[in-house]
Amino acid sequence: MSDKKRSALVAGGGLGGLASAVALAQRGWDVTVLERQSELRANGSGIYIWENGLRVLKALGAYEQAIEGAFYGSHFEQRDLNNEVIDCGPTPANRRLITVMRSQLLKSLEQAGKRAGVKVRTNVEVIAANARGEVQLASGERLRADLVVGADGIWSRIRQALGLELVHEQTREGALRTMIERRPGDTQEQDAQKYIENWNGLHRLLITPVSETQTYLALTCPHDDVRASNTQIDKEYWSALFPHWAHLIARADGPVSWGRYSVTRCKTWSSGRTAILGDAAHAQPPNLGQGGGMAMQNGLALATFLEKVQDVRDIPDALEAWENNEREIVEHCQKWSCLYGEISALPDAVRTQVVRSAMANPWSYAQIFRAASHTPTGTVQAERC
Numbered sequence: 001m002s003d004k005k006r007s008a009l010v011a012g013g014g015l016g017g018l019a020s021a022v023a024l025a026q027r028g029w030d031v032t033v034l035e036r037q038s039e040l041r042a043n044g045s046g047i048y049i050w051e052n053g054l055r056v057l058k059a060l061g062a063y064e065q066a067i068e069g070a071f072y073g074s075h076f077e078q079r080d081l082n083n084e085v086i087d088c089g090p091t092p093a094n095r096r097l098i099t100v101m102r103s104q105l106l107k108s109l110e111q112a113g114k115r116a117g118v119k120v121r122t123n124v125e126v127i128a129a130n131a132r133g134e135v136q137l138a139s140g141e142r143l144r145a146d147l148v149v150g151a152d153g154i155w156s157r158i159r160q161a162l163g164l165e166l167v168h169e170q171t172r173e174g175a176l177r178t179m180i181e182r183r184p185g186d187t188q189e190q191d192a193q194k195y196i197e198n199w200n201g202l203h204r205l206l207i208t209p210v211s212e213t214q215t216y217l218a219l220t221c222p223h224d225d226v227r228a229s230n231t232q233i234d235k236e237y238w239s240a241l242f243p244h245w246a247h248l249i250a251r252a253d254g255p256v257s258w259g260r261y262s263v264t265r266c267k268t269w270s271s272g273r274t275a276i277l278g279d280a281a282h283a284q285p286p287n288l289g290q291g292g293g294m295a296m297q298n299g300l301a302l303a304t305f306l307e308k309v310q311d312v313r314d315i316p317d318a319l320e321a322w323e324n325n326e327r328e329i330v331e332h333c334q335k336w337s338c339l340y341g342e343i344s345a346l347p348d349a350v351r352t353q354v355v356r357s358a359m360a361n362p363w364s365y366a367q368i369f370r371a372a373s374h375t376p377t378g379t380v381q382a383e384r385c
């Protein structure tokens, strides 16, 4: 890029927005993040980060802080209603999977942003943006920059203002998320390093240790199951569904959040000098644990494609090249996450067969883990940590 410092406004201080902001600032951009909340805050409890996401964090200089005290899962095991293993899902060494608290992950990106000179304005609600890099705030203020990034989540005002939306739908499923204390003996000794996903009809219980002392529980059900989706967790109901885990459900006394899953797809990811990414552009159900990974990966890729831009007039072409390069892997991951969600509607015995066949078949296995095995743009093999 030329000597003149280019400016960027990033709407949304979530995983996608912060990853973009850090990556742009590291490449010499003057970046301001505009966040609606009163502080940079993560919604939800724990989060899975696959190999691709870890590589992105390394490239952004956020890796060490993000993984401090993290839980390294040796297996992502799936079990049926009788607690019988459907698939034991070993995690190969070249495709790591870790879990941490979301707050820790976000903080690691915030700190990396500080080091790179990213400015953050909180209590700022963006209500629109246009292709010329102009942003309108709810306060009436108007801002302008060479580049605007809309990383303002599933209800993205920027996506709507630019008229880019093709699909925005909520799936039938949603999840209750909460944290419990992790205690010795929570699982059998041989299961201590595992993530365990349990299925029973339309309900799922995912047990995710995130540190030595904390376990994240995700209780998935159809949104119209009023009893199951109650944020005052109905322990009797959930324990009857998953009696082998009643001792964990009994401990679910902390704050609980409920969220339905969303899918968004866009005609294009940019208009002029304004781009959208993360859930704003390509939200996916969390079945593969990759929505945040894709948001961070795409943020780094965006900055990498803008690296070569000499003139502000070249930004739209660079954004087109970015989308041409990245869209296929992101939409592949989204498609397979949606497909995976479909198995929740199958009768238990059929689901068991389908999962076993899919995991045993080299082709379907490769599709499911393709995003996790992908080397993201802006990272190199040598950066594997």
Ligand SMILES: Cc1cc2nc3c(=O)[nH]c(=O)nc-3n(C[C@H](O)[C@H](O)[C@H](O)COP(=O)(O)OP(=O)(O)OC[C@H]3O[C@@H](n4cnc5c(N)ncnc54)[C@H](O)[C@@H]3O)c2cc1C
Residues within 6 Å of the ligand: 011, 012, 013, 014, 015, 016, 017, 034, 035, 036, 037, 041, 044, 046, 047, 048, 049, 124, 125, 126, 127, 151, 152, 153, 154, 156, 157, 175, 177, 259, 260, 261, 277, 278, 279, 280, 283, 284, 285, 286, 289, 290, 291, 292, 293, 294, 295
């Ligand atoms: C139950 C569940 C479990 C999940 N588990 C995982 C997992 O294990 N691993 C994984 O990788 N992904 C997971 N995901 C997906 C992941 O949470 C999202 O894909 C990721 O958070 C998207 O990041 P984002 O920055 O695009 O959007 P968001 O995280 O939604 O961030 C958007 C930000 O923009 C701000 N904002 C919104 N509107 C405005 C506005 N108008 N003006 C200014 N600011 C605004 C918001 O306050 C927020 O800070 C899960 C999702 C769910 C629902």
